[in-house]
Amino acid sequence: MKLSFSDKNKKDIFSSIFQLLKSCTSTIHITFRTEELYIQGMDKSHICLFEIKLHSSWFDLYESSNEEISVNAQIFSNILSMNKEHHSIHISYKKDSDQCNIDFITEENKGDFNTSFMIPLMDIEHILLDIPDVEYDAEFSIYAKKMSDMLSQLLVFGEIIHIECNEETIVLCSKDISGEMQVTIPMNDLSEYAIGESIQTSYSLTYLSKMCMTTKLSSEIQFSISAEFPMKIKYDLGSGSQVLFFIAPKIE
Template sequence: MLLTITEKTKKDIFISLFQLLKAASSSITIIFLEDHAYIQGMDGSHVCLFDARIYNVWFDKYEILEDDLKNVCLNSQILYNILSMSQEQDSITLHYDGAADSIEIDLTNTKGEFNKYFKVPLIDMETDLLEIPSVDYDVEFSIKAKKMNELISQLATFGDVIDIKCSEEKIDLISKGDCGEMLVNIPIDDLSEFSISEGQIIDISYSLNYINKMCITTKLASEIEMSISADMPLKIKYDLGNNSSVMFFLAPKVE
């Protein structure tokens, strides 16, 4: 298996992806298929599911041979630490041959910086993939990732639960705790996209700590797509381009 990324924007996206995933789980499994790399996993509490699909055309080079190991599991913190050492002019290459017990990561540079080479041992772990059903959500909207990052960070100052209230006119984000209460009113006209089932009013709560982890970076995409239904997991989606994406599903808080 071999994949290479040279474009700076995509390198930033790739590094930011694993910044989010290592916050959700200490280990991740990457499944290298013929036309895409697939990542699915859950946090230790089984509250948050992540699902990423990156197609071969997204990479500068993507090759998987018939006798190459298809499923690789590795420590997400170590992987992120290595990727974050990449310099602006570096190319990132991940590769291994056959039924390997480690994956090699090369950070190579043609502009005078030193090349760096890493070998990371794989973890022996069973992987059970979940089938994610297609759901028609009651509320769907898109918001600037930078703005959402800022709002969630501010809301986290006041509590660890976020209450999301949606109507045909507005969206309210509420956080409260011993320090006080914060309410953010988002007019529908200020959103990039918005849809809601006619006459529907949604009032649902989620862990603010988890949402904060999902919105910690603004480099994955310029927009965050959010989908909400009563008694259904919240879906947060980042469009990575080239038909590739990463999605997070977060179970609602139970009273």
């Protein structure tokens, strides 16, 4: 397996993905399918499930024969954060090898040096879950920066977020002994909003804020909410590529 890419925006996205994942898990299992890079996993508490699909066309070069590897999330993320502006990222793995190679290559002499890393692979059993397509009670899209800022503020007043959706507004609320904060979002302030019926539900604000802490994946975040299923958070990366998070509701 080998892949490479040099676009600055895509390098930021790739690095941000693994920065998010390391907040969920200590180990990342990557499947290099023929047509896409695929990642699926869950945090230790089984509150958050993540699924990442990066189509082969998303990369400058992508060659694979369905190899699979498991790596330390912290180390992998730390290495990716070291790439410089003029570096292209190259990742390679030879079948049955016990290591993955990451190279930062600069094509021109612009002050950045070629850098190589080797990561030992982890031998961990991994089972993929079947994620069904479901119909949600409410779906909306909002600017990532706005959502990230609101969640950071709500987190000051509690670790649980209460969400109420109706035909006109979305209300976000958090509260504890220190006080209460409520944000009312009019439907007209959302780029997309569809609702089947009014809904009230609660989630871990700690997890939700982690999943929305970056603004580098996409300018907008898509949320899908239901009383019966986990919340779905979607970042559309284009070219058939996406980042999905599923967060289980709080049981009152």
